[in-house]
Amino acid sequence: MEDRIAALQTEAVAAIESATDRKSLDAARVTHLGKSGGITRLSEGMRDVSKDDRPRLGKLLNELRQAVNAALEARELALATESDAAALAALDITLPGTRSETGSIHPLTHLLDKAVGIFRRLGFVLADGPDIETEWHCFDALNTPADHPARNEQDTFYLPDGRLLRTHTSSVQVRVMESQAPPVRIIAPGAAYRRDEVDATHLAQFTQMEGLYVDRQVSVADLKGTLEYFFRELFGPETEIRFRPHFFPFTEPSYEIDIRAQALGGKWMELAGCGMVDPAVFEGICQKRGDRVFDPEEVTGFAFGFGLDRLAMNLIQIPDIRMLVENDLRFLQQFPA
Amino acid sequence: MKISLNWLREYGTLPESVSELAELLTRAGVEVEEVITHGVDLPEVVVAQIVSSDPHPNADRLSVCQVDDGSGEPRQIVCGAKNYQVGDKVPLALPGAILPGDFKIKVGKLRGVKSEGMMAAAEELGLPKAGEGLLILPQEARVGAPLSEIFPAESVLDLEITPNRPDLLSHVGMAREVAALTGAAWQDRPFVEGDLPSVTAPVAIETPLCSLYTLQALHGVTVGPSPDWLRKKLEAVGLRSINTIVDVTNFVLFETGQPLHAFDADKIEGEILVRPAGESRDFEALDEQRYALDPGDVVIADASGPVALAGVMGGRHSGVTATTCNLLLESACFDAGQVRKTSRRLGLASDSSHRFERGVDPAGVLPAARRAVEMILELAGGSVGELRVTGPVRDPIPARVVPLRLERLAAVLGIPVSADKVDAILTGFGLGKTGQGWEIPTFRQDLTREVDLIEEIARVIGMGAIPSRISATPAVPGEADVAYDFQMDLRRKLVAQGLNEARTSALVSSGGGCEEALRLRNPLGEDQAFLRTSLVPGLLTALTHNIRQGMRRVALFEIGRTFHAGNPEESMTLALVLNGVTAAADWRGTPARAFDWHDARGRLEALLPAPCQLRPTTAKVPFALVAEILVGECCVGVLGQLAPSEAKKLDAEGPVLAAEISLVALRGLGRDFNYREFPRFPAMGRDIALLCPLDLSYADVERTLREANEKLLVQIEPFDVFIDPTGEKVPRDRKSIGISLTFRAPTRTLNSEEVNTAFESLKESLGTKLAVDFR
Structure with a gap:
C-alpha cells in the first residue's frame, strides 16, 4: 500500500506539473482526485486495510491528498500567471495612442477669460453694451469734438440711420454710468470696429476690453496700482510697466501703457490706453441722467482699454493677425482647452 | 513731425545725448517714433591723403598704402579696395575708432604686414553707400580734419505730436517744451523786434472762418537758390529746397509753427479777398492737381477766382517762380474745423493744413510774417511794401486765467505736490501766476480747465513719483456676469465634445439667413457690407477653408453676436458646424464613420437641461432639411443638414450639419441641478x-x-x-x-x-x- 501511495504521488505530481493549460490540469485533477480517480480508489481500498495499519496508512493517504492538492494549486497559479502574461504579451505598447477628440478654445477667448478672471479678483464686474451704437454714446459722451477725425466716414462704419458700429468699447462706460450710480467697477470685453483695410496687423473688427472705476477719491495712484497688478498677473511678476503721458479726449491725465515681458518676446510694446475720467465726461453723464451723482467735484475715476487681438498675436507669437479669424483647425487645435 | 537737433539747439540747451532727449520727451508724452542720424559723429575718423600704394607681398588682392593723416608722420594702411589713385583723399579710421556695428579699429597685421588703421567706404561709416570701394573725398578736404567737418553729424527726431499740442509742431515750440521739462534756459522767439509796420488797408474777409488775415507786400526781390545752411535745415526735416522765397516760408513754418504763403503779386488780379468758394468750383493747386471745391470751402481769391485754398495749399498760377519779383506774403489764422474738413474731403494734406487743423497761435501770426520778411530781405533783397491786416492784431485775445487748487491736484494724482513745485512747473511752461489763477499763454490753447493744468504737472513729475495703490471691494455680479459665465460654460461643454471654437467676422457679404440684414452705409467692400444675422455662413466658410486644407474632420462652433432688423437688434447666438470623419478608422480594424444628423443632435442635447423634440420646418437654400429644436414648448434653435448639392459646392463629402441656438432661449430653460433619487433595484x-x-x-x-x-x-x-x-x-x-x-x-x-x-x-x-x- 505504501508503495502504491508513493507511486501515485509521483505519478500525480508529474501529471499535474506537465499540464500545459487549464484543460489538461483539470484532466489531471479528475484522473487522480475524481470519482474514479486513483486516489479515490485508494481511499476506498482502506476498507480492506487492517485496523492496525489504518491510522498509519490513513495519514499517508491524507498527506498524498494534500501534496496533490498543493501541486494542483501551484500549477493552477503558475498557469494563471503564464496566461496573464501571455494575454498582455500581445500588447504592442509602441503602437500610437488613440485619443478621444477634444476640442479647443479660441486663443482670444483664452486670453479674455484670463483677463476677466484677474479683474474679478479685484471686485470688478462685467458690463455690456451694443455693438451698434449711437454717435452720442460712442463720441459725444466721451468728450470727442464734433469734427474729430475718428467720427469720419473714412474711419467709422455707419448705418443708414446715422448710428454706427462702436469704434471702441469705451461706449460701455457711458452706458454703465447712465444706468448705475457710483461706485462703479466694471470691465467690458467686446467687439469694436474700425474702417481699416484688413492686413497682417489690422482687422476691421477687433476685440477690446474696457475698464472703469468711479468712486470717491479714486486717483492716478489707484490707476497705476490696479493696472500694474493686472499686467503682472497676466504676463508674470517680472513684467515691466511704463506709463507714458498721452492724449485721449475722454481722460485727463491720459497715459499709454508700454509693457516689456518675456511672455511678449522681451521688447517694449504699446498695449493699452488709460487715464483719469475727464470731468467733461462726468458732466455729460450728469446732464443725461438729470442728477448729480457723477458730479466731478464729488467723484473721480479711471478708465482703461486695450485691444486683445494684437496682445494675443504677440503672446502666442503669430505672424499675421488674420490667423485669428481664418479658423484653420491646425491653428485652433494648438490651443487645447 | 521731424525735429532737427542741430536746429533745435539754436534755441536752448538740450540734454547731452540724443537718447536722453528722446527719453525725456517720451516720458513727457511726446512719442519718439524714430531717431534718424545723418552724417558722421566719429572723432577718430579723419581725412587722409594716399601718398603711395604698393602691392601686398603676400596677397594679390591687397595693397599697402602710405597715407598722410595730418600728423606729420606717414601711416601705413593695408587696403583691399581698388577704386583709388595715389593722391586721393579718403576717410581714415584711426586705431581706437568704433565704427557702426561696434567695429573696433586696432593696429594689426594683415597677411604679415602692419596696418595702422582702416581706410573706409561710405557705408562703413554709416553714410549712404556711394559706389564701390573707398569713399573718395573732394580735393578741398583738409588732411587731418575730422570727417564730421565734411559730413556734420545730425540727429533728427521723428515725433508723434498728439492733436492737443499744436504748439509742439515747430522747433521753437519744441525747444520751449524741452526747457520746461529740463528747467534749462531757452532763447525766446528769435523774431525781429521793433514797432509793427503801419497797416495801410484791411483785406476783405467774407467768412467767419478766418479770424485774422495779414498780407505783407515785398518789392523787387530776386528769387534764387537758397544758401547751404537753409537747404540743409530743410532737408534735415524732410523738405526739398525750392527757391529762396518758398524755402523761407517753409523755414518759418518749421521754426515757429505758423504757416505762410507767398503769392507772386504780379499774377494777382485786383484785390485779394478771403471768401467761401461759392460758385468757384475748380481749383488748380501748387501740386498741379485740379480739385473740385465745395461752396463752403474757404478760398483766397482775386478778381479771377481762387488763388489759394485757405490753410491747405496755394494755387498753381499765383505761386512764386524764378522770375517773381514782387511778393504778397500771407500769414493768417484759419478755422481749424474748416481746414480739416476741406483737407479730408479733397485728400489734400500739407504742412500748413496739419497745423491749421490743430490750431495756430493767433499771437504768432504777425511775428512769423516779420521773421520771414527779415529773412527774405537778407536772402533775396528787395524792399518792404505795405502791410494789410484784418483781425485782432494789436490787442489780441485776452489771456485766459485758469484756477488750480492744490487739494484737487493731490486728490487726482494720489499724492500731494508742493506749491513751489507747482509754480516751478507751470511757470516753466510759460504760464503766469495771478491772484485768480494761472494766466495761459496764447500758444497753449489746450489749457482751459483745472484738470488741464493737473495733467501738465502729472507729465512733469512722471508716473514714477506716484505711488501704486490697489484696493478690492466685494462686487455684486450682474446680468453681464451671469451671461458671461453661461457662455464660458457652454464653450467648455462643446470643447469636451470635440468641437473647436471659431471666431468669424460680424461683417458679411449678405445677411446669410432668411431674414433681412442690416446694411452699412459705408462698407469697406460688398463682401463686408452687412451685419450677420446668423453665425452659420461664417462657419461654413471656415468649413470650406479647412476642407481645402485637407482636414478630414471639421467640428466648429462659435458664440457671438448676430444682428437683426427687429427687436432685439443684437442677440447672442451659438452655432456649430459638423462635417467629415467623427471616428477615424484605426489599426484595430474599427471602421471610419462620418458625422451625421444624430451626432449633431447629440451634441446639442448635451447642452440642454431637458430632452428635446425636433419639429421639421421650412428648409431654405442651402439646407435640405431643417428642424426646430423644442424643449417643452420653447424653441431654442434650429438644426439643419445641407442639401448634398450645396455641400458639394463647399467641397464637403458626406453630411454637413449646422445648428444655431439662441443663448437667451437656452439660458431661459434654466438648469436642473437638484438631487433625484436613483434606482437601487435591478432592471x-x-x-x-x-x-x-x-x-x-x-x-x-x-x-x-x-x-x-x-x-x-x-x-x-x-x-x-x-x-x-x-x-x-x-x-x-x-x-x-x-x-x-x-x-x-x-x-x-x-x-x-x-x-x-x-x-x-x-x-x-x-x-x-x-x-x-x-x-
Whole structure:
C-alpha cells in the first residue's frame, strides 16, 4: 500500500506539473482526485486495510491528498500567471495612442477669460453694451469734438440711420454710468470696429476690453496700482510697466501703457490706453441722467482699454493677425482647452 | 513731425545725448517714433591723403598704402579696395575708432604686414553707400580734419505730436517744451523786434472762418537758390529746397509753427479777398492737381477766382517762380474745423493744413510774417511794401486765467505736490501766476480747465513719483456676469465634445439667413457690407477653408453676436458646424464613420437641461432639411443638414450639419441641478423588433410606447434601424426598428412574469395603434 501511495504521488505530481493549460490540469485533477480517480480508489481500498495499519496508512493517504492538492494549486497559479502574461504579451505598447477628440478654445477667448478672471479678483464686474451704437454714446459722451477725425466716414462704419458700429468699447462706460450710480467697477470685453483695410496687423473688427472705476477719491495712484497688478498677473511678476503721458479726449491725465515681458518676446510694446475720467465726461453723464451723482467735484475715476487681438498675436507669437479669424483647425487645435 | 537737433539747439540747451532727449520727451508724452542720424559723429575718423600704394607681398588682392593723416608722420594702411589713385583723399579710421556695428579699429597685421588703421567706404561709416570701394573725398578736404567737418553729424527726431499740442509742431515750440521739462534756459522767439509796420488797408474777409488775415507786400526781390545752411535745415526735416522765397516760408513754418504763403503779386488780379468758394468750383493747386471745391470751402481769391485754398495749399498760377519779383506774403489764422474738413474731403494734406487743423497761435501770426520778411530781405533783397491786416492784431485775445487748487491736484494724482513745485512747473511752461489763477499763454490753447493744468504737472513729475495703490471691494455680479459665465460654460461643454471654437467676422457679404440684414452705409467692400444675422455662413466658410486644407474632420462652433432688423437688434447666438470623419478608422480594424444628423443632435442635447423634440420646418437654400429644436414648448434653435448639392459646392463629402441656438432661449430653460433619487433595484430588459412603413417615425413609436402608460417601463432606446434597398431582408417599403425596453420598479426587484405581462401589453398597444408587425 505504501508503495502504491508513493507511486501515485509521483505519478500525480508529474501529471499535474506537465499540464500545459487549464484543460489538461483539470484532466489531471479528475484522473487522480475524481470519482474514479486513483486516489479515490485508494481511499476506498482502506476498507480492506487492517485496523492496525489504518491510522498509519490513513495519514499517508491524507498527506498524498494534500501534496496533490498543493501541486494542483501551484500549477493552477503558475498557469494563471503564464496566461496573464501571455494575454498582455500581445500588447504592442509602441503602437500610437488613440485619443478621444477634444476640442479647443479660441486663443482670444483664452486670453479674455484670463483677463476677466484677474479683474474679478479685484471686485470688478462685467458690463455690456451694443455693438451698434449711437454717435452720442460712442463720441459725444466721451468728450470727442464734433469734427474729430475718428467720427469720419473714412474711419467709422455707419448705418443708414446715422448710428454706427462702436469704434471702441469705451461706449460701455457711458452706458454703465447712465444706468448705475457710483461706485462703479466694471470691465467690458467686446467687439469694436474700425474702417481699416484688413492686413497682417489690422482687422476691421477687433476685440477690446474696457475698464472703469468711479468712486470717491479714486486717483492716478489707484490707476497705476490696479493696472500694474493686472499686467503682472497676466504676463508674470517680472513684467515691466511704463506709463507714458498721452492724449485721449475722454481722460485727463491720459497715459499709454508700454509693457516689456518675456511672455511678449522681451521688447517694449504699446498695449493699452488709460487715464483719469475727464470731468467733461462726468458732466455729460450728469446732464443725461438729470442728477448729480457723477458730479466731478464729488467723484473721480479711471478708465482703461486695450485691444486683445494684437496682445494675443504677440503672446502666442503669430505672424499675421488674420490667423485669428481664418479658423484653420491646425491653428485652433494648438490651443487645447 | 521731424525735429532737427542741430536746429533745435539754436534755441536752448538740450540734454547731452540724443537718447536722453528722446527719453525725456517720451516720458513727457511726446512719442519718439524714430531717431534718424545723418552724417558722421566719429572723432577718430579723419581725412587722409594716399601718398603711395604698393602691392601686398603676400596677397594679390591687397595693397599697402602710405597715407598722410595730418600728423606729420606717414601711416601705413593695408587696403583691399581698388577704386583709388595715389593722391586721393579718403576717410581714415584711426586705431581706437568704433565704427557702426561696434567695429573696433586696432593696429594689426594683415597677411604679415602692419596696418595702422582702416581706410573706409561710405557705408562703413554709416553714410549712404556711394559706389564701390573707398569713399573718395573732394580735393578741398583738409588732411587731418575730422570727417564730421565734411559730413556734420545730425540727429533728427521723428515725433508723434498728439492733436492737443499744436504748439509742439515747430522747433521753437519744441525747444520751449524741452526747457520746461529740463528747467534749462531757452532763447525766446528769435523774431525781429521793433514797432509793427503801419497797416495801410484791411483785406476783405467774407467768412467767419478766418479770424485774422495779414498780407505783407515785398518789392523787387530776386528769387534764387537758397544758401547751404537753409537747404540743409530743410532737408534735415524732410523738405526739398525750392527757391529762396518758398524755402523761407517753409523755414518759418518749421521754426515757429505758423504757416505762410507767398503769392507772386504780379499774377494777382485786383484785390485779394478771403471768401467761401461759392460758385468757384475748380481749383488748380501748387501740386498741379485740379480739385473740385465745395461752396463752403474757404478760398483766397482775386478778381479771377481762387488763388489759394485757405490753410491747405496755394494755387498753381499765383505761386512764386524764378522770375517773381514782387511778393504778397500771407500769414493768417484759419478755422481749424474748416481746414480739416476741406483737407479730408479733397485728400489734400500739407504742412500748413496739419497745423491749421490743430490750431495756430493767433499771437504768432504777425511775428512769423516779420521773421520771414527779415529773412527774405537778407536772402533775396528787395524792399518792404505795405502791410494789410484784418483781425485782432494789436490787442489780441485776452489771456485766459485758469484756477488750480492744490487739494484737487493731490486728490487726482494720489499724492500731494508742493506749491513751489507747482509754480516751478507751470511757470516753466510759460504760464503766469495771478491772484485768480494761472494766466495761459496764447500758444497753449489746450489749457482751459483745472484738470488741464493737473495733467501738465502729472507729465512733469512722471508716473514714477506716484505711488501704486490697489484696493478690492466685494462686487455684486450682474446680468453681464451671469451671461458671461453661461457662455464660458457652454464653450467648455462643446470643447469636451470635440468641437473647436471659431471666431468669424460680424461683417458679411449678405445677411446669410432668411431674414433681412442690416446694411452699412459705408462698407469697406460688398463682401463686408452687412451685419450677420446668423453665425452659420461664417462657419461654413471656415468649413470650406479647412476642407481645402485637407482636414478630414471639421467640428466648429462659435458664440457671438448676430444682428437683426427687429427687436432685439443684437442677440447672442451659438452655432456649430459638423462635417467629415467623427471616428477615424484605426489599426484595430474599427471602421471610419462620418458625422451625421444624430451626432449633431447629440451634441446639442448635451447642452440642454431637458430632452428635446425636433419639429421639421421650412428648409431654405442651402439646407435640405431643417428642424426646430423644442424643449417643452420653447424653441431654442434650429438644426439643419445641407442639401448634398450645396455641400458639394463647399467641397464637403458626406453630411454637413449646422445648428444655431439662441443663448437667451437656452439660458431661459434654466438648469436642473437638484438631487433625484436613483434606482437601487435591478432592471430587466426586453428587446422588441418592429417592421413598419418607411415613413413611420421613431418618435411615433416612442410616443405610442409612452402613452401606453406602463409604470414599470423606465427607458426606451433604439438599438438598430435597418432599411434594405434590395428588399432581400426587409421589404423595400418597410424598415426594421430594434428597440430596447428597460423595466424597473423603484422599491423592489421585479420578477420575469410581471415584466412579460408589461412587455406583451406594450406590444399590443403598438400593434393596435400603429401599422407595425413584430419580427
